[in-house]
Amino acid sequence: MLGSTCLEYAALDLGSARELAEALVRFETLTYEPAPTPEELAEARTLRDAVSRCLKAVAGGAPLLRRDVETLNAFAADETPLVKLALDGTLVRVATDAVRCALSAVARDAIELLARRGDNLSACVGCGAIFLDASRGKRRRWCAMQRCGNRAKVAGYRSRQR
Numbered sequence: 001m002l003g004s005t006c007l008e009y010a011a012l013d014l015g016s017a018r019e020l021a022e023a024l025v026r027f028e029t030l031t032y033e034p035a036p037t038p039e040e041l042a043e044a045r046t047l048r049d050a051v052s053r054c055l056k057a058v059a060g061g062a063p064l065l066r067r068d069v070e071t072l073n074a075f076a077a078d079e080t081p082l083v084k085l086a087l088d089g090t091l092v093r094v095a096t097d098a099v100r101c102a103l104s105a106v107a108r109d110a111i112e113l114l115a116r117r118g119d120n121l122s123a124c125v126g127c128g129a130i131f132l133d134a135s136r137g138k139r140r141r142w143c144a145m146q147r148c149g150n151r152a153k154v155a156g157y158r159s160r161q162r
Helices: 004-010 017-026 038-060 066-076 098-120 145-161
Strands: 082-085 091-094 121-123 130-132
Touching: 004 038, 004 098, 004 130, 017 038, 017 098, 038 066, 038 098, 038 121, 038 130, 066 098, 098 121, 098 130
Parallel strands: none
Antiparallel strands: 082 091, 121 130
16 A cells, blocks of 8 residues: 555545545545545645645655645544454454544555655656656656556657658
8 A cells, every 4th residue: 555545645636525535435544434524624635735745846856845744744643543353354444533544544655655665756747647656767757658658659659640
């Protein structure tokens, strides 16, 4: 999970509480969708913005902003969801304050990614999305070949045909 959760989280729109609830389950930070309050949605957006700015700064070789680091640390200091084993053998994540606990897990993921693999972060030349570049020479240019890489190659091909 190192990095994948916070990279996706940073790209979320978070236009509604429903979108946040679905994302927290999709990221496997919670087992059941919570019902976020407007205040929790605002907190989620604050965390998303801080994570996004940190990822962009590290990918671009810029220093981290103090307020963003403090935001990540504050969220990470909260408790994370508890992991329990259900009678049917499945894993269940539960929390007293579900949204805040799930956001703590996202913040911890971001901190670990930035601290451990920050040198592998790159920005896509097509869309600007931040991605983990695990290629041997760290020369990857696109977030996904199926989307941005394909568009760039098609554009190059068409310009050569003219």
